[in-house]
Amino acid sequence: MLIIERILVNLGYFLMLLGLIVRDILWLRSILMSGQLLLACYAIMINNHATAFWNTLFFLINTFQVIRLIRERKPIKLPTYLEELHKEIFSVMTQHELLYFWNLGSKKKTNNNLLIQEGEHLDELLLILTGNVDVIKNGNNITTLSSGDFIAEMSFLTEEPATADIVAKGEIEYITWNQEKLRSLGQLNPELLIKIQNILGKDLVNKIKDVSSKSSH
Numbered sequence: 392m393l394i395i396e397r398i399l400v401n402l403g404y405f406l407m408l409l410g411l412i413v414r415d416i417l418w419l420r421s422i423l424m425s426g427q428l429l430l431a432c433y434a435i436m437i438n439n440h441a442t443a444f445w446n447t448l449f450f451l452i453n454t455f456q457v458i459r460l461i462r463e464r465k466p467i468k469l470p471t472y473l474e475e476l477h478k479e480i481f482s483v484m485t486q487h488e489l490l491y492f493w494n495l496g497s498k499k500k501t502n503n504n505l506l507i508q509e510g511e512h513l514d515e516l517l518l519i520l521t522g523n524v525d526v527i528k529n530g531n532n533i534t535t536l537s538s539g540d541f542i543a544e545m546s547f548l549t550e551e552p553a554t555a556d557i558v559a560k561g562e563i564e565y566i567t568w569n570q571e572k573l574r575s576l577g578q579l580n581p582e583l584l585i586k587i588q589n590i591l592g593k594d595l596v597n598k599i600k601d602v603s604s605k606s607s608h
Contacts, residue, residue, distance in 0.1 A: 406426030496518075503560070503562075526557060
């Protein structure tokens with residue numbers, strides 16, 4: 392019996408250590424779940440009820456999370472336009488995450504309007520679906536944004552006011568998300584919020600490179 396106890400406790404702690412090394416969240420929770428099950432069995436064998444209780448509780452929590460992650464990663468059929476956006480912009484998200492994120496927003500249209508004014512404190516994040524907008528600073532057209540470009544991502548990331556005017560060129564369609572609602576994902580779904588921040592950061596870097604390239608010519 393002593394040999395079995397040693398195997399259970401050492402293998403359990405080894406799996407806990409291994410779980411802290413892996414990067415994929417599904418594998419992390421699966422490995423931790425296995426380690427906690429072994430430690431719970433070990434605790435039962437030595438009549439350590441407190442350790443058995445807590446490791447059993449951790450095991451059940453991770454089991455629930457593993458089932459949730461497997462369901463989220465199961466492929467679903469996205470509408471054609473979302474499939475294209477998933478490949479081009481939202482590839483770091485799972486299909487379930489993209490659909491959830493998309494349904495948080497609302498589609499809008501406008502025509503030749505001032506969307507954002509410099510210095511304005513913004514409460515929305517926008518993504519252009521069709522059409523073009525001009526980014527104007529001190530009366531100069533810095534750049535033109537088109538389908539697939541975000542608007543107000545800097546405001547979302549830094550919570551600072553708009554640094555330029557955004558003017559629609561003709562009719563445009565876009566989707567908008569409430570910034571505070573997105574920030575609340577930090578408590579509800581922190582993994583999704585991190586992915587959104589990464590997407591916006593990449594979009595911002597690409598815009599800076601594009602503006603720098605134009606100004607150098």
